Each structure stands twice: as C-alpha cells, then as structure tokens.
Amino acid sequence: MRRGTSGRSALAGQAHTRESTLAHGAASDAPTAGWAPVLERDDVVLVGGVPHLVAEVTPQQAETDDLLRLAALLEAADIEPILLRRASGRPALAVDAGARKRAIAALRADAASEPWVVGRAGRARVFGAGSNNPFGRDESATVYRPRVSPSGTLRLGASHGIRLEFWRWDGDVVTAPHANALTRRVIATDDLNFTTIDLHGKQWRTLDGMFSPGPSEFTHDVDIVFSWVDGSSSDFQRERARRMSRYVVGDGDEHSARFRHLDEIRYALRSVNQYAPWIRRIFIATDSPAPWWLTEHPKVTIVRSEEFFADQASLPTHNSHAVEAQLHRIEGLAEHFLYANDDMFFGRPVRPELFFTAAGISRFVESNVRIGIGATDHQRSGHDNAARINRALLEERFGRVIARDLEHCAAPLRRSVMYELEEAFPEDFARTAAATFRSATDISVTNSLYHYYALMTGRAVTTREPRTRYIQTTLQPGIRQMERLLARRDVDMFCLNDGSRPEVPEALRERVLRDTLEGYFPIRAPWEVTASGEPVSGRSEEASSAVGS
Incomplete structure (x- = not known):
C-alpha cells in the first residue's frame, strides 16, 4: 500500500478484509503509469496495485457518493439516467444504449482525477490506466471508486458500486441487460410509465412503482437498545461491592468480567452507523456517566433506570435481567426494536428484514446450546437459572418445553408484545425488576421468555438466515478467532464475550480485542468527538457535489 508513485508509506499495514476492491477479486492488468494524474492526489493511495480514495x-x-457523482457526470453529458432498484434493493442507473459512447467518455474524462473502476464478467479495469473502454462490449458493468x-x-x-446499464430501444420494446426489482429484461414501450422520485437531495427519473415497497419489505421504524455499564468506574465498583455484601449470587455472577469494558459500546454504536444505518434511534440503557467521546446527537439517547423502571424503590440496580424486564417502558421507543449488549456488533450490511417480516413478525436465532435439565439452584449462574424459570412458565402456559438458548446477537422485540407478556406474568416481572442482583428466581425476558412466548402466540418465527459468531475472548481459541474474524468479515453479527475464566494474559486479550474492534470499525460515528473535543464530521461530501463545481 503506497501513496502516489513515490512509494511512501501511506497507511498503517495492509487492509484487513476479504472484500476485494475489484469485482470478485479480479485484478487490473493495466500499467500504473496511466494513473499518474489520480496518484498525484494527497487522498489517493495504491492498495494491491489499484488506486483507492482514502x-x-x-x-x-x-x-x-458514487451514485450522485455518476449521475452528475451523465447529466453533464446531456444524458438523463433512469434510476433503478435492483432485486437486492441496491441502486442502478440505466441509459439509452445510443448514448453509450458519450457515457463512457464522460467517465473517462472524470477518471483523470477520480479512480473509477469498472467491474464486469468477473474482472475489473481502472479507467485512465491504458484502457480506453473498460466496458468492452458488455451491456452493463459495476462502476465505483475504491x-x-x-x-x-x-x-x-x-x-x-453502482451498476450502469445500457438499455436498447428497438421499435415497440426495450431490452435491458438485467431484470430488476420491478421489470423483466424485455419491456413493451407502451408499458413504460416514467415518474420522478426524490432521493439523496436530488430528483430522479424512474419508473412508476420501482421504489414502492414490495410485499416482503419491512417499512416501519426500528430502534435499538443497548445495555451498558462502565465497570471501570471506581464509584460503580464501590457501590456494587457495598450492596453485594448483603447478597448471595450465582456462579460467575459476581465476576468483574460481567461489567469491565474496553470501550466496546463505542464500537457497537459504530457498527450500527457502518452496517445498519436504517435504524432510527439508539438508546443506551445505563446508570453510568456518559462516555467522554459521546456528544449530543438526535440519533443517540442515554436513558437512566429511573426514567423507565415502573417501581424505583429497588434502584439502583446491578441486575441486567431487571433492566431487560423494563425496556418496553422507555419513552419514545419504537414499537419494533432490537436489543443488544455492548459486546454485540453488526459485522456487515444488514437489512431490517433480517429481524422482522413485512407483517412485523420478529425473527430470532436459536443457539445450539441446550438450556440443560434440572431445577434452579443458587449455585447455578443467573443466566442458567433464568432459562429454567422461563421454561417452567412457558410449559405451564403452553404445554411445550423449550430446550435451547438464543444466539448472542441483536434480538428483535415488539413493545406491545412485551406489555402483553408482563400482563401474562406480572409477579415474575415485578420480582425480577426488584432484584438488585441476579437471583435464582429471575426471568430473562430478552433471552428467551419473550421470543418463545411470541413464537407460541404467532408473533415470532425462528430463522437460520443470519450468520453469527460467538467468541470467548478470554480463551485461547478466542485470540485466533478474533484475528480470523477481522480478516474475513463474513458474519452478519458477532459477540466478543468477556468470560469469567481466563486462559490468556489479560494484556494480550485487551490488545487483540482493541485491534479487532478498531480495525473492524475504523469509521467514527457522527455522535463521537475527537480527543480534542471536536465533533466528528457526519459524512464525506467529497463526491456529492456537482461535477465541475
């Protein structure tokens, strides 16, 4: 990786990702000399021999940014593109095949200063690197700036990237290289009903119905709630120790691993910004002081226990089960929301349909781990005891026995179903909410009482679709697993759990964990401030401006 043609070191290390900057890992075989104008830019470096914007x-x-810039290039060449939605939901632009040469010429001219890449048929070529027509004879290609x-x-x-398609008008039919979210490849011209749509601050020409929601799309607001405790706070540690001296807790429930943190919540929030930007609001349920890097932002809200607990007599609480039993009372929370701990992260772009059907039915992921047999016992962990209480309640009501835990990942819930669940088991909710620490009589609403109750009443289904990963960071295999996770980036969600029985030195675990999180989520979110206290810019505008402005 180097900047310009001088070979100076530009970035720290090789990029850790399986995702190729060229289509399916294809490499350009063009000489670098043709990229000289682009490589003169201070914000362009070579990665794997290909120019990249930093x-x-x-x-x-x-x-x-690429969609807006490509559209501006075409319009500057007197070509009016048609905005399409692909079957995947991603955007595409269609232009008349008769304007093909002008469209390619416009891209070529812009490639004098921008590192445009054209990917087609499993290969990719960089404009301006000795390739006069990277499109070849193909009727479509993916264009992007790495x-x-x-x-x-x-x-x-x-x-x-953005797929650019060349549509052929031939008499009374139009032939497209691909079907899309709305049309077939061959379309009768009489069936073309053009309209406009406002998107990204711009008005686009498109086809009527192209951007109307489909029958399987979820269109309601979705929020996310994170529970978080700053276990490194000396005030928290003193208060917790004072109150715990009067309680007997289960196996592992007293361990500091349940509360210590390495700023995981910062990266959990970055994962939302990076891979789930459709989430409307982020709530952080905590009684800890706000982290220093978090500034006021309309998308992020800290909620204190006294703001949503029905009975505040037992506050403050050190019981995550108690917090989870009161989440539905958070003011302003959307009907449909996700719940996650601060060690749970999104690993690649996800869509709301991964969590909810179009009808609002939640989709949850069962684990292969069994709850286990036997009754509750003070020697068991709070988690294991709560799973047994959940099982007993559901068996009594529905005559069915649950056997599995849920995966450690963001879980979908509905406020109305949680209120209904509380009405069905009022004593259990009240008892759990009043327990200062985890106890052998707690229920666990978010794992798994809610989900199986919703399943048995027709408001939830199980799913195997999300690819998830659970890593115990204190165990020997966890070190290798974190390194592999960063290199591959091949899961939808993952959890980096801080176990209570360490096998590796804490200094090593912390270093690998920090490297993994900072490497995986290097993009600062707009609600962060820098070390100097300056707000982080919300987004890059480098490609959004009109060409030539």
Missing part, C-alpha cells in the same frame, strides 16, 4: 465513509455513504479507511483496515469496493 476516505472515512461508511458503505452506504460510499455508494451514495476506498480505504485512513487506518488501512477497511476497504470498500465492487459490492458497494
């Missing part, structure tokens, strides 16, 4: 942008921002984060650990390429 940009602190999310995948969605990169896609939007990007790399300043850290060098995140690359964005073809999977976030």
